[in-house]
Amino acid sequence: MKLTWQCMFSPRLYKIYRDGNREAMYQPQGLEKWGDRVITTANTILNIGIYTSPFICMYIYKRGFFSIEETRNLARFFGGIGCLIAFSFLMRGFGRATNPKYVAFYKALTNTVADQRVYLNNIRKYDFDFRSWPVTYSVPPKLSSSWFDKHPFSNCANVNLPLYQRTTIQVLAYAATHTFGLRLIYPGSVGLVQNLLWSALFQGRAQLVEQFEGKRTKVGTADGNHIDTMFVDNRETSVKGKTLVICCEGNSGFYEIGIMTTPVKAGYSALGWNHPGFAGSTGLPYPEQEHNAIDAVMQYAINELGFKPENIVLFGWSIGGYAAAWAALNYPVKGLVLDATFDDLLPLAENQMPKSWALLVKEVVRSYVDLNIAELVAQYTGPIQLVRRTEDEIICLRQGLLSTNRGNHLLLRLIAARHPDVVTEAAEETTVAPLDKYVSLMDSQRAALERSEVDANDKRNLQLIGRYMRDYKSSHCTPLPEQVFDSVMTNLTSNKLN
Incomplete structure (x- = not known):
């Protein structure tokens, strides 16, 4: 049960290197497969919902779903979805805990008491969610400059413009850069x-x-x-x-x-x-x-x-x-x-x-x-x-x-x-x-x-x-x-x- 609990929230495994051909991915089996599928689908829907939340809220408001009765129905619906997702996590954890290949990966990832070189060689046999990859080299942190040093008016490329135009363009430039501008460049x-x-x-x-x-x-x-x-x-x-x-x-x-x-x-x-x-x-x-x-x-x-x-x-x-x-x-x-x-x-x-x-x-x-x-x-x-x-x-x-x-x-x-x-x-x-x-x-x-x-x-x-x-x-x-x-x-x- 302890291993099942740990595997419920452990990283997703993509590949075991040199286990099959190069294109072959790690294939979840049984309960792990179905639990992972439900969790992935729910996560995709959640991300779409976050980006479209203004439109969803407008739709809910126009349909009158903010009434007490409709709120109860929505609560029951989302409660049922929550129970399904929780059960899916349990299925995935149990499926992983009974899969020898995943258990070997999890033990390699969590065995941090080993020599660092040996530890890295062990986890490098796998391709998995990089968010769970340990930081093995880092440089000393440095103090970041305050907001006052980087506020939208700290720099100006159009210094010859009148103040009202210059200020407007600076505000627009800040908004454009931090929304779509940097994404267009990169x-x-x-x-x-x-x-x-x-x-x-x-x-x-x-x-x-x-x-x-x-x-x-x-x-x-x-x-x-x-x-x-x-x-x-x-x-x-x-x-x-x-x-x-x-x-x-x-x-x-x-x-x-x-x-x-x-x-x-x-x-x-x-x-x-x-x-x-x-x-x-x-x-x-x-x-x-x-x-x-x-x-x-x-x-x-x-x-x-x-x-x-x-x-x-x-x-x-x-x-x-x-x-x-x-x-x-x-x-x-x-x-x-x-x-x-x-x-x-x-x-x-x-x-x-x-x-x-x-x-x-x-x-x-x-x-x-x-x-x-x-x-x-x-x-x-x-x-x-x-x-x-x-x-x-x-x-x-x-x-x-x-x-x-x-x-x-x-x-x-x-x-x-x-x-x-x-x-x-x-x-x-x-x-x-x-x-x-x-x-x-x-x-x-x-x-x-x-x-x-x-x-x-x-x-x-x-x-x-x-x-x-x-x-x-x-x-x-x-x-x-x-x-x-x-x-x-x-x-x-x-x-x-x-």
Whole structure:
């Protein structure tokens, strides 16, 4: 009976690794199956009811269900539902307590007196509700700033507006950001999107564990969030495995189905993590929470996994370039690779939203989600490589027009920071224009120009572009082949980039 009681509220088990084929899930049997089905259905209905509660209350009011007699009937109805759910919990607990496979999982999860390494190896044999996964590494907490430091009027992007307009836009920006704005920027934080991708995430996680010996860990951040991470260790199987590639995913990317397999297949060790609010990670992907998340991941890699900063490469794809660039700026890492990354969120946001919303969009981005990657890259002085997708449909302001790719602006900002002599006041008109024109060309076109008879300044500009950026013919979301990534890593560590 004690075990039945404990199993009533124990975590849901999804898979026992290497027990059947990769797609096979743990299958509840008998009473556990039916109890779990009722509880899951009730939970789904409850979530729908919460989101539609205003309409339900209006319906109840119009039908007169607030009378004493109808209230009694509703109480009897919900009381019956409550008894059914309670009985379902009892059935599920009894079913789990009589299932040897679930009992073995539960004992492994609750046997915390064992050596931590042995304990983690035991629970990593299972895939289960990540909310019940123990925090095995965390960074010291830090004091959070008060509301008065972050109130809706603490920042303003439209300082030239009259006070009444400025105040109105600030209030609207606060409301928009905390309702739908952040979700539009990071669709992967939306629960519906995660539910639709659940099967793909489950299979991707199984591949990382069963095929690549991935190790899952819950990492605690300084602001109290929990970050879902996956580590693949190739130090014993490949010379390249001595280098750890920390992968920072896009706005709808997860380590289970994102860029992590590229460095793994290329022979490098890799550490993937999910943004705050994505899949098993808690919180929301505001810039400050992103900083704390990648900072915790970096400290986990250094202090727990044993990688020195000079053996770590930050690999950011799309919007993940923000976290990657921030970490590269704050840690003496081996290098930074940015794939399909833009320079600044604001131009992309303005391009997608109605022009009449321009002031509101600017306020939202600059005050709450200011992902200015170019500013971070300009301050970073270590080895860096940019990968530009020639058919990118996401970060081009005009689809199919390479000259509007915001990665071009990221490269120009990088060159201006590292080679200020290229852009001088005296030669601004004669030097900047050709550099901007050459950036809009593809690799093959620039190579042909470099072989032709061009003057020394133009040849230098062409060489600078080729030093920091390479093209890959694909759309935004196409996975980067491991051969291309390996070539980028070779360029990153070559002497000419240091």
